[in-house]
Amino acid sequence: MGLTFPKQEKLKSRKAIKQLFEDGKGISKYPIKLLYLPVENVDYNQAGFAVPKRNFKLAVTRNKLKRLLREAYRLHKTELIEKDGTNFVILFIYVGRTELPFATLEITMFKLLKKLNNETL
Numbered sequence: 001m002g003l004t005f006p007k008q009e010k011l012k013s014r015k016a017i018k019q020l021f022e023d024g025k026g027i028s029k030y031p032i033k034l035l036y037l038p039v040e041n042v043d044y045n046q047a048g049f050a051v052p053k054r055n056f057k058l059a060v061t062r063n064k065l066k067r068l069l070r071e072a073y074r075l076h077k078t079e080l081i082e083k084d085g086t087n088f089v090i091l092f093i094y095v096g097r098t099e100l101p102f103a104t105l106e107i108t109m110f111k112l113l114k115k116l117n118n119e120t121l
Contacts, residue, residue, distance in 0.1 A: 005077075008044060011047055012048075016037075016046070019037060020035055020036075020037045023037060027119065030096065031094060032093070033092075036116060038086045038088055039087055040087075042087045044087055045089075047092065048091045050066075050091060050094070052093070068105050069105060069109070072105050072108075075109075076106070076113055081117055088116070
């Protein structure tokens with residue numbers, strides 16, 4: 001698993017997203033909230049990213065924050081360790097009300113992924 005974020009690792013399935021909101025668990029570390037659901041029949045972790053329109057009216061800002069979140073995840077996704085063939089469906093939600101620099105988002109992403117790893121072991 002390299003430092004890429006290929007198409008098959010992107011969370012797109014409406015069914016998986018719905019199940020994630022219904023049955024998933026959450027971890028929060030300002031300014032990111034992480035929803036996750038362990039899934040056994042997937043060969044890789046799938047991740048999605050969301051920035052609410054309520055907090056950021058301009059699409060340019062929302063898209064920029066999603067790009068930053070994707071980049072931070074791409075750099076630190078190796079922190080997630082597969083155990084017993086179980087991978088995760090993950091959704092990162094930006095809950096902050098102001099734009100933060102990439103360095104802050106990257107540190108937060110690293111801490112969230114470490115926390116997820118520790119909770120699921």
